[in-house]
Amino acid sequence: MIDYKKIDLKCGLEIHRQLNTKHKLFCNCSTMMQEKEPIKIIMRKQNPTQSEIGEIDTTAQYEFLRNRNFYYQIFPSEDCLVECDEEPVHPLNQEALEIVLQIALMFNCTIPDEIQIMRKNVIDGSNTSAFQRTAVIGLDGYLEYKGKKIEITSISLEEDAASIVDEKNGNVTYRLNRLGIPLVEIGTGLLIGYSPEEIQEIAYFIGMICRSTGKVKRGIGTVRQDVNVSIKNGARVEIKGIQELGLLSKVIELEVQRQLSLPEVKEETRATNPDGTTRFIRPLPGSARMYVETDIPPILIEDKTIQKIKKNLPEPWTKKLVRFREKLKLSDDLSKQILASDYLDLFENIIKKFNVNPSIVANVFVSTLKDLKKREDVKIENLTDEIFEELFELLDKGKIVKESVPDVLLYKSKNVNTSLEDCIKKIGLETITEKELREIVKDVIKANRDKPSEKIIGIVMSKVRGRVKSEDVIKTVKEEF
Numbered sequence: 112m113i114d115y116k117k118i119d120l121k122c123g124l125e126i127h128r129q130l131n132t133k134h135k136l137f138c139n140c141s142t143m144m145q146e147k148e149p150i151k152i153i154m155r156k157q158n159p160t161q162s163e164i165g166e167i168d169t170t171a172q173y174e175f176l177r178n179r180n181f182y183y184q185i186f187p188s189e190d191c192l193v194e195c196d197e198e199p200v201h202p203l204n205q206e207a208l209e210i211v212l213q214i215a216l217m218f219n220c221t222i223p224d225e226i227q228i229m230r231k232n233v234i235d236g237s238n239t240s241a242f243q244r245t246a247v248i249g250l251d252g253y254l255e256y257k258g259k260k261i262e263i264t265s266i267s268l269e270e271d272a273a274s275i276v277d278e279k280n281g282n283v284t285y286r287l288n289r290l291g292i293p294l295v296e297i298g299t300g301l302l303i304g305y306s307p308e309e310i311q312e313i314a315y316f317i318g319m320i321c322r323s324t325g326k327v328k329r330g331i332g333t334v335r336q337d338v339n340v341s342i343k344n345g346a347r348v349e350i351k352g353i354q355e356l357g358l359l360s361k362v363i364e365l366e367v368q369r370q371l372s373l374p375e376v377k378e379e380t381r382a383t384n385p386d387g388t389t390r391f392i393r394p395l396p397g398s399a400r401m402y403v404e405t406d407i408p409p410i411l412i413e414d415k416t417i418q419k420i421k422k423n424l425p426e427p428w429t430k431k432l433v434r435f436r437e438k439l440k441l442s443d444d445l446s447k448q449i450l451a452s453d454y455l456d457l458f459e460n461i462i463k464k465f466n467v468n469p470s471i472v473a474n475v476f477v478s479t480l481k482d483l484k485k486r487e488d489v490k491i492e493n494l495t496d497e498i499f500e501e502l503f504e505l506l507d508k509g510k511i512v513k514e515s516v517p518d519v520l521l522y523k524s525k526n527v528n529t530s531l532e533d534c535i536k537k538i539g540l541e542t543i544t545e546k547e548l549r550e551i552v553k554d555v556i557k558a559n560r561d562k563p564s565e566k567i568i569g570i571v572m573s574k575v576r577g578r579v580k581s582e583d584v585i586k587t588v589k590e591e592f
């Protein structure tokens with residue numbers, strides 16, 4: 112067992128989340144990433160140039176010498192000349208700016224009066240322009256954790272990079288449609304004196320605050336976490352791209368073990384593998400890789416804008432937790448799980464819209480979906496918000512029972528083009544009437560005269576599972592027995 116205080120574990124977190132805006136950060140393209148077939152592919156190469164002081168960046172030179180070709184797949188309505196770097200950026204997306212201002216205020220940040228968009232060198236080809244645009248929106252904030260203040264040094268609004276599809280013999284292919292999706296980046300100060308589990312918990316609270324805006328995307332690839340890890344007499348190692356929150360503490364633990372086993376630790380950037388181990392990707396880049404975005408003038412943030420956002424901040428998660436327990440009668444465990452769930456905002460919309468038991472809705476998002484995710488043949492991303500709304504509307508109207516929900520979702524996820532009502536018919540899970548149930552009960556009793564009522568209930572259940580509420584079966588058997 113490692114004593115993390117003794118080895119002086121220091122970590123810093125950088126958490127990125129995609130914002131659920133309609134349009135990208137600097138153009139009107141869609142952020143849905145739903146298109147499957149590219150309409151065009153373009154090829155680019157990157158050449159390093161001298162800076163104002165006549166120097167060439169060593170990492171840019173290194174990349175140039177690798178002589179790679181970058182291919183970009185372009186998708187209809189999700190990419191335009193901006194992503195191709197053929198046209199200057201359009202004005203900054205105001206919706207994205209307001210969401211990040213809201214997040215910055217929720218972390219008690221100071222908001223600068225003037226926002227300056229910067230360009231940050233990116234040389235791996237994931238940006239067609241070879242830089243990423245980023246702007247600091249909040250500074251010097253904090254988050255309360257176990258009675259202490261966790262420093263939030265900066266909150267930025269950034270553009271996401273293109274996603275890699277393939278790399279073979281120096282030819283790299285990217286999908287361009289992720290480039291330009293707005294991201295919020297939240298950076299903590301150095302976390303000293305915390306265990307890996309506690310650091311994971313801090314990341315979880317940061318995520319929860321972001322989610323409570325109801326304006327962040329969910330699903331695979333929408334959250335990326337980087338962590339800096341250093342121990343006594345070691346060097347700073349940056350680990351990038353941890354997509355699963357539950358993996359963070361393991362990544363830190365394994366990195367500490369790796370550093371402890373080495374005679375000398377080098378400053379470097381590493382990437383995460385799915386099992387929590389990491390691999391070297393490059394030396395840690397220098398700090399001089401930011402310069403001003405000259406296509407967009409500085410943006411002034413007026414006091415009245417901040418006041419307006421402050422007035423409309425979302426309900427803090429602490430209050431939400433109390434409301435879930437007291438008003439919605441969710442158990443303590445379920446309240447916490449739904450708060451931590453990516454489906455929090457959808458859950459709240461559904462219980463507002465339909466007359467369904469909040470515990471049932473929460474359980475579908477927390478347990479049923481978790482079980483479905485474990486199955487390899489299920490594509491959870493096929494289950495859109497609209498499908499869930501329709502599902503709970505049918506439940507509200509008594510057209511299905513809660514017991515049938517897992518089967519309906521399973522079938523629907525594989526048959527996206529079949530309407531939900533047809534899915535229910537296909538798998539034979541339409542509800543049966545009270546009269547039909549009574550007939551079945553009578554038949555079962557007649558055929559099993561020697562059996563006790565519990566056995567009768569079991570037999571009836573097996574015949575009507577998923578089509579009628581279990582309490583109705585028990586009631587009818589008792590009446591007819």
Ligand SMILES: [Zn+2]
Nearest residue numbers: 138140190191
């Ligand atoms: Zn575009």
